[in-house]
Amino acid sequence: MNDAIQPVLLAGQWQSSLGTTGQFRAADPTTGLAIGPVFPVSGAADVEAALAAASAVAAELAATPAERIAEFLEAYADALDADADTLVALAAAETALAAPTRLRGNELPRASGQLRQAAQAVRSYSWTNPTIDTAAGLRAHLAPLGKPVLVFGPNNFPFAFNAIAGSDFASAIAARNPVIAKAHPLHPATSQRMAQLAHTALLQAGLPAASVQLLYQFDNAIGLKLAGDARLGAIGFTGSRGGGLALKAAADAAGIPFYAELSSVNPVFLLPGALAERGDTLAQEFFASCTLGSGQFCTNPGVVVVPRSAAGDAFVASATAHFANASPMVLFSQRGVDHVAAGVATLCRAGAEVLAVGVIGQGEGSRYAPTLLSVDAAEFIAQPQALQTEAFGPVSLLVRVEDADEMVFVAKAFEGNLTGTLYRASDGSDDAAWQAIAPVLRARVGRLINSKMPTGVAVSAAQNHGGPFPSTGHPGFTAVGMPASIHRFAALHSYDAVPDALLPVELRDANPGGVQRIVDGLWTTAYIGSAA
C-alpha cells in the first residue's frame, strides 16, 4: 500500500496535485473496504492548469497530420491489450465486474477496438464529410473544435467508457482536440493505469504532451465552474441525470455543446403473439438482460410492457420466479445501493407493487437483491414521471396493459430514452400492433430494437447510443459508433474561394488519400479536374 497521494497527469507530465480539497481511496465493492493508494481530489489550481495547458496545445493538435493521430490511437489500443493482466486485475478489484467474461473477454477488447475504429476513421477522413461545390468555389468539412474537450466518465464501464479511453475520449482525440479526462472516482487506479499507457503512447507518437490529461476527482462546485468555462470546446458526460443536468446548465450558459448520456429506462414491449409463442424464453432473456452487470447498464430494460392475458400472466410468473430466486448482486458502491433503493421507493410510492425481491441478506459489501415491480397501465399513464424513475441496478418495472391498443397509450407516456424494444411473433401476427406502436416509440428513442433485449451496444457506424432529451442532451448525436460519435467534437468549417494549396488536404483537388467526398452532390473518391 502506497500512502503517498498519487500524482495527476497534468500539463504534459505526472505531477503532484497543485492543491487538493481532499483525498480518497477506491473500495472493494464486495466488502466495502478501502483498497489501493490514496488519490487527490483536485482543487481549482489543478483545473486551471489543465485548462491552460490543453488550450495552449489545441492549435498544434488541430494541425497535426491525421496519420500521427491514428498512430497514437492504435499504439494506445495495443498498449491496453498488452497490459490486460494488470488492467483487468485493477478493474476487477475496483468494480467487482467479472474479470474473465466481462472485463477481459468483452470490455477491454471493446475499448481497444473502439480506439482502432477511431484510428480508421481518422485515416479515412470519414468523420469529416468533405463537401465540395466547384461552381460556388466553396469547400466544407468537419474539423477540430480548436479547444479542449472535457470528458466525465461513468462508474459502470471502467474501460470502454472511461474518460481516458472510452468512446468520448477516442472521438475527441480523433477530431484532434485535447482531452481533459475526469475519471470516475470509483475506479481511480484503473484510470491511472490507462492514463499511463495513453501518456506513453502520446509521447511516442510525438503529439503535444498536454493533449491528454487526467484528474481523478474534484468537488461539484469546481466541476460546475469548469463546465461553464468558455475555453472548453465541448463536454462529454456519462452519468446520472441530476449531475448531468447541473453541468449542462453551466455549459449551456457559456455556449459549450454538452453531450450527455443520462438516465434511460429503455421500454420493452412484449407483443401478444411473441408472448404466446415464446413467453418463457422471453422471461429468461429479460431476467438475464436486467441483471447483466448487476443491472448497471445504461440500456438496462427498466420498464417492460406486458398484456394482461394468459401468456402475459405466465411470463410474469416466470419472470417473478427468476427474480425471487436470485441472489443479491454486487453494485459498484454503497451509494449506488442507496440510489437504487431510493428509486424503488419512488416507484412504490407512485403505485408500483413489488412482485419479487431476490434472496436477501446474503453476503457483505454493496449488494442489492434483484427486484421486480409491477403497475397498471392506467397508473403509469397517470404518473409517467415518477414511474420512469431509473433504478440503476437489477430492477425492472412491469406495466400491465389490457391489449396492444393500450400499448400505444403507454408508449405515448414515455419521455426520451436511449432504446425502445418491440418483441414480435415470428409468424407476422404482431405486425399490425408493431405498426401502431413503433411510430410512437420511434419518436421517443434513439435505437428501435426488434425482438432483442436492449443491453449490448455494438460499436458500429449504424449505432445510435443516444436519444431524445432527457436521455441525452441532443437527439442528433450518438455516443457510440465511429465515425458518427466523432461528429460531437467537430466544428463545421467552410472555405470560400481559398486556393488549393491553402486548403486542408482532404479538400484539395488532388485528393491524394482517395478520401470519399461529396463533389457537386455525388459521393466519390475521384480527384477534381486535372489534379492527379
Added chain:
Amino acid sequence: MNDAIQPVLLAGQWQSSLGTTGQFRAADPTTGLAIGPVFPVSGAADVEAALAAASAVAAELAATPAERIAEFLEAYADALDADADTLVALAAAETALAAPTRLRGNELPRASGQLRQAAQAVRSYSWTNPTIDTAAGLRAHLAPLGKPVLVFGPNNFPFAFNAIAGSDFASAIAARNPVIAKAHPLHPATSQRMAQLAHTALLQAGLPAASVQLLYQFDNAIGLKLAGDARLGAIGFTGSRGGGLALKAAADAAGIPFYAELSSVNPVFLLPGALAERGDTLAQEFFASCTLGSGQFCTNPGVVVVPRSAAGDAFVASATAHFANASPMVLFSQRGVDHVAAGVATLCRAGAEVLAVGVIGQGEGSRYAPTLLSVDAAEFIAQPQALQTEAFGPVSLLVRVEDADEMVFVAKAFEGNLTGTLYRASDGSDDAAWQAIAPVLRARVGRLINSKMPTGVAVSAAQNHGGPFPSTGHPGFTAVGMPASIHRFAALHSYDAVPDALLPVELRDANPGGVQRIVDGLWTTAYIGSAA
C-alpha cells in the same frame, strides 16, 4: 386600409386571434409612417393552440412520403415566383429594400430556389445519411424530430430568411416537422402573403393543414415560455444576440436544441501585399460590402484589420472618403437606427475614433449615415468585447496593426464569428502571413474567405452560415445550404435487427430510389443482397 385585425394562420386555417395582447402595423422606413392593415399581437391562447395543433399532426407529417413533401416545397416555390409582383411590392414598402435588384432580382429567387433545393434533398434522401452495417444488423439515418419546430425570422431578409419561407422553414419541413413561424413584425404583410401561398400549396399537396402556422408577433414573456415548452422539437432563431440568448436559455433548460444565428462582426484582414497591389480597389469593395442593404447583413464586414503602412494609410484615406461622401441610408426601423447609434457609442467609449460620417441630415424616416471608425490594435486587444460590439448598419471599425505579426494577436482576440476574411496578394507574397493568421482565425469562424468580402452567402452544400458561439449556438451546424441545414431539425434513428419490411424505405435492402447510402463503410447506390 383595412381596419379589421388580420387573421393568424392557426391550427390549419386562417382565423381571428384567440386573444391578443395588443396590435400593430408596419411602417414605411423611408417616412416612419404606418402602412398596411392592423395585425394582432398573439396572446397565450394563440401560442397554446399553435403548439397543440402542430403536436397533433407531427406524427402524420413524419410518416408522409418524401414525394409529397417535395411536391409541397416545389409548389410553394412556384407560387412565390408567380406572385413576385405582389410580394416585391409588399416587401419593398415594409423594408425599403431595393425592389428590382435586391428583392426581385436576388432575394425572391433565392427563397424559391432554396425551397427547390430542399425538395431535391427530400427526394434524394441526401439529408438522411443512411448508414447500414449488415454484419451488426444495424441501420441508421437522420429522421424527423416528431415534434414541431419554432422559427423566429429576422428583420433583414423578408423573403429568404422569413420564418414562413426561409432556410429554417425549408429545412424543418424537409425533415418532415411541423413549423410554427413567428414572423418578424417589421414585415407582417409580406409574411402574411407568403403564408397564404404556403397554406394553399400545403392543402394541394395533401399535407396536414396544421403543418404550417403563422403568428406575427407575441410579447417577450410569451415567447420565453414558448421557447421552453418541451413539446417543441427544436427552435431556429435569426436575430439579435440579446433576444437570442434569452430564448436559448429557456430552450436549453427544457433540452430543446436551439439553432441561433446571432451577431457577428466578420473580421477582414488586409494583408500587406494585397494592400500594396490593389488598395484602392479594396477600399471600394469594402465600402460597397459594408453599405450593401444599408449594412444590415449578418455577414457585414464590421471589423477590418489594416496595417500602418503607406498602402494601409492610402486604403484608410480612400475608405474614409467613400464613407464621408455617402448619403444617410434607410434602415428598417427607428429602433434599428437607435441600436446602431448605441453600438457606435459603445465603440467610441471603448476608444474608437470616428474617421468619417456620411452627409447628415438628408431625408426623413429611419436613416443612418455611413460611419467609419478606427482603433489601435493594442486597444482592440485590451477591450475585445466592447470593440466587437455589432452595429447593425453601414458601420465598420478599422483596427490598425503594425504588421502581419500583430494581426495574429488581433485574430486571437476575436470571439466566434460567422466569417473571417484574409485578402492576399495575387503573387503569393502574403502566403506566409496567411499561414500564420489563418489557423487562428479558422478556429473562430464558420466560413474562411479568401480575398472576397463576406456579404453574399451562396446556398450551397459546402456553405457554412454558422460559426462558434456566440455567433451561433452550436459550431457544427449551418443555417444555409442544403442538405446540411436540414440536419439541425433531425434526430438520429437507429434500427436494431428490424426486419426489412418494417424499415423506412431508404434503409431497406432493395433501395428502390437508388439512394446514396453508406453500406459497410462505403458510399454506394447499390441494393443489398438479392433485393433488386
